[in-house]
Amino acid sequence: MNAHAIIFYFLETLAAVSAIGILFTRNVFYGALLLITCLLAIAGLFIFLNAEFIAVTQILIYAGGVVVLIIFGVMLTAKISGKPLVVKNQNWLPAVAAGLFFFGLLLKLFSEATFASNSHTVTSQYTFINQIGILLMTDYMFAFEVAGILLLIALIGAAVVASTFQPSKKAS
Amino acid sequence: MMFPAEHLLYLSALLFSVGMMVMIVKQNTIMMLLGIELLLNAANLNLVAFNQLHPGLLTGQMFALFVIVVAVSEAAIGLAIVLRVYKYYQTSVPGEVNELKD
Numbered sequence: 097m098n099a100h101a102i103i104f105y106f107l108e109t110l111a112a113v114s115a116i117g118i119l120f121t122r123n124v125f126y127g128a129l130l131l132i133t134c135l136l137a138i139a140g141l142f143i144f145l146n147a148e149f150i151a152v153t154q155i156l157i158y159a160g161g162v163v164v165l166i167i168f169g170v171m172l173t174a175k176i177s178g179k180p181l182v183v184k185n186q187n188w189l190p191a192v193a194a195g196l197f198f199f200g201l202l203l204k205l206f207s208e209a210t211f212a213s214n215s216h217t218v219t220s221q222y223t224f225i226n227q228i229g230i231l232l233m234t235d236y237m238f239a240f241e242v243a244g245i246l247l248l249i250a251l252i253g254a255a256v257v258a259s260t261f262q263p264s265k266k267a268s
Numbered sequence: 269m270m271f272p273a274e275h276l277l278y279l280s281a282l283l284f285s286v287g288m289m290v291m292i293v294k295q296n297t298i299m300m301l302l303g304i305e306l307l308l309n310a311a312n313l314n315l316v317a318f319n320q321l322h323p324g325l326l327t328g329q330m331f332a333l334f335v336i337v338v339a340v341s342e343a344a345i346g347l348a349i350v351l352r353v354y355k356y357y358q359t360s361v362p363g364e365v366n367e368l369k370d
Contacts, residue, residue, distance in 0.1 A: 108279050115286045115306055124298050131302050134283075138309055141276065145320045147329050150312075150336075157336055162305065162343045169298055169347045173354045183296040184361070191292035195285040202281035206274060211321055227326055228333075236330055243337045250341035258348035260355070 104144050111137035122183050124170045132163045149225045276317035283310035295361050297350045301343060308339040 114133040121127050135158040142151035232240050287306030294300055312332045319328025354360050 105275075108275060112279060112282050115283050118299075118302055118306070119286055119290050119293065124296060127299055127302050131305060134306070135309065138313060141279075141313070142316055145276075145316050146323070147316045147319065147332070150316060150329055150332050153333060153336055154312075157340055158305070158309075162340060165343060165347055166298060166301065169301075169350060172351055173298070173360050183294050183299055185293045186295050187292050191289045194292065195289035198288060199281055199285035202284065203278060206277040206281060211273065211318070224326065224329070228329065231326055231330060239330075239334055243334055246341055247337060250344050254344040254348040257345070258351050 100144070104141070107137045107140045107144075110134075111141070122185070124183060125167065127183075128163055128166045128170060131166070132159050135159055135163070146224055149228050273317045273321060276313055280310040280313040280317070283307075283313065295363065297353070297360050297362055298347070300362070301346050301350070304346070305339065305343065308335060308342075311335060 111134050114130045114137065117130045118127050118134070121130065135154060139151040139154040139159075142148070142154060283306050287303045287310060290303030290306065291300050294303065312335050315328040315332040315335065319326065319332075322328075350360065353365055357365050359365065
């Protein structure tokens with residue numbers, strides 16, 4: 097049990113506990129903070145899996161972007177009514193039934209399956225970040241451009257949907 | 269050093285189940301969006317964990333990258349729709365939004 101393993105299992109436990117905390121909290125703001133904890137722990141796990149670029153992207157986009165967006169959403173929806181956002185929990189029985197059934201199913205599948213792995217570890221002279229940059233501009237060029245267009249569409253669409261701008265009616 | 273991929277798969281199974289339960293249990297649209305983010309992260313964790321089994325390839329990591337892009341778009345559009353619905357109906361409980369137009 098060396099330091100790597102201790103940090104690895106600590107991050108796994110942190111991600112699991114904070115995800116379960118989202119399930120039981122009644123406050124949306126606490127839920128967003130627990131989501132940040134969970135996402136940062138998952139980013140730490142990505143570093144252990146030789147996915148440094150995914151880890152940094154996760155921190156930048158999720159912790160820096162999505163969760164801030166969600167907190168903005170919480171504050172904007174709380175401002176109108178003036179009362180704090182307390183979430184009601186309903187449908188516990190079907191939720192727990194579906195969740196435990198799905199969890200058991202996945203555990204059974206994952207524990208029975210044997211995944212083929214290339215046991216020999218390839219040590220490249222390039223870092224993975226270097227390879228990701230090359231791949232993005234060669235093999236995944238089309239997907240990269242489509243992702244850019246998707247982000248542009250999402251930006252414009254979110255701005256239009258959320259804006260309160262009313263087009264001036266023509267004088268009739 | 270290599271960690272057993274099974275532990276990551278168990279964690280992603282847990283995250284997926286918890287995300288699904290959050291989406292069913294919570295009576296608030298923003299909390300449901302949090303659940304969707306958990307689901308997407310569980311899928312991402314699986315992709316990166318399976319990528320570790322094939323050290324020469326980066327397909328799983330690239331797929332995870334595009335999943336993150338789609339998740340960001342989904343979060344932005346979803347929150348915009350939540351705000352719009354909140355302004356119109358003055359509620360963020362999905363069960364109370366039960367009419368198309370009055």
